[in-house]
Amino acid sequence: MEIQEETIQKSYSNALKQRKSSTPSSCCSPQTQSQSCCPSSTVLEAGEPVSFGCIYLKPILRDYLEEGMTVIDLGSGAGHDLMTAADLVGPTGKAVGVDFTDDMIQEATENAQKNNLTNVTLVKANIKDIPLPDNSADVVISNCVINLALDKSQVFNEVFRLLKPGGIMIDADVIATQPLSREIKEDSDLWCSCVGGALTKTEHEEILHEIGFTNISVKLGNKDSVQFDVPELAIESGIIFASKPIA
Template sequence: MKIQEDTIQQSYSNALKRKKDNSQSSCCPPQTQSQSCCPSSTTSELIEPISFGCMYLKSILMDYIEQGMTVIDLGSGAGHDLMIAAELVGPNGKAIGVDFTDDMIKEASENAQKNNLSNVTLVKANIRDIPLPDNSADVIISNCVINLALDKTQVFKEVFRLLKQGGIMIDADVIATEPLRREIKENPSLWCGCIGGALTKAEHEKILNEIGFTNVIIKLGEKDDVQFNVPELAIESGLILAQKPDE
């Protein structure tokens, strides 16, 4: 069965409504309710948006994001990591969220307003074709999104295009610890639940190296930060770091 992008959009629109009604989270499909998926994290004074991510990124973001930087969050959802990035870049920096689901864009805009973060911009776009200029971001972040993309190579090419020289990609995502079976890949519910589209570590390395990224580091199963682990389906959260070369 072919996975459709409008199915993914609808799934996340519904997931936001469900989470706001305080029931099941987005990236826990019915088949995998045993996983400890997407509990919300605690962050400073921020009024904290709902997280749909697969890893707590705050401490990693604090290591890489500095005042005055431009940060782009791919698949920013309700704005959980985007708000953290906006706080870290400060009033002279920019935090730009990109998402293709209307309800998520609206929710993240409202969350930026509630937090008085005037340095946040939301762009409604597909992450395979982002209407932002080349070489414009110091850091690109993404949390539990690229696995959902139908053409992941194209998304990583967009990341490369958008990053400034020396810029860093911080991508928390679901990683398959062995190649996924066809019936898992072709199940729309598992795809929308961040499982069916997961790449292996080796697949990530191949794509990123071929595009020209350097310093590619992929860490699986980061202890307390992991929000997603489904051993029976051979997937777990991972952190993918990569850099656009400096010259």
């Protein structure tokens, strides 16, 4: 079955509604229920926006983000990592969230207002074609989103374009530990659950290298990852770092 972007949008709109109404399931399909892109609420601090990410990024963002930076969050969802980024870059910096689901944009806007974060901007757009200027971000972050994109090279090319020379990408995502079968890749539920579109470590490295990124590192098994207890799916959460060269 061909994967449709509209199906992905609807699944995240529904996932947010379900989370807000405290219905247990979310973005997960029945096969991966509560194992895919849905961190345990126990790792979230009280009052934090809901997260659909696959790694608790806060400790990593604390290490990389500095006051005054411009950060772009691809697929910012309800704004979990975006609010952290806004807080870390402070009033002289900017945190820009990009998402293509209306409900997510609205939720993140409300969360920024609730937290009095005046340095947050939300852009409704597809991450394959982002209406933001070249060389504008110190750091591009993303959490459990790029696996959902139908053309990953197009998205990573956008990341490269947006980064300032010397800027870095921090991309938490689901990584396939072996190439996924065609059956899995063509299952719309599994795609929307952040499984079917997962690239392997080697596929990530090849695409990023081809685009011109340097310092590429794909690390699996982060201690703050969502654990997948479905061995036959051959997936793990991981974090991909890459830099745009200075010259």
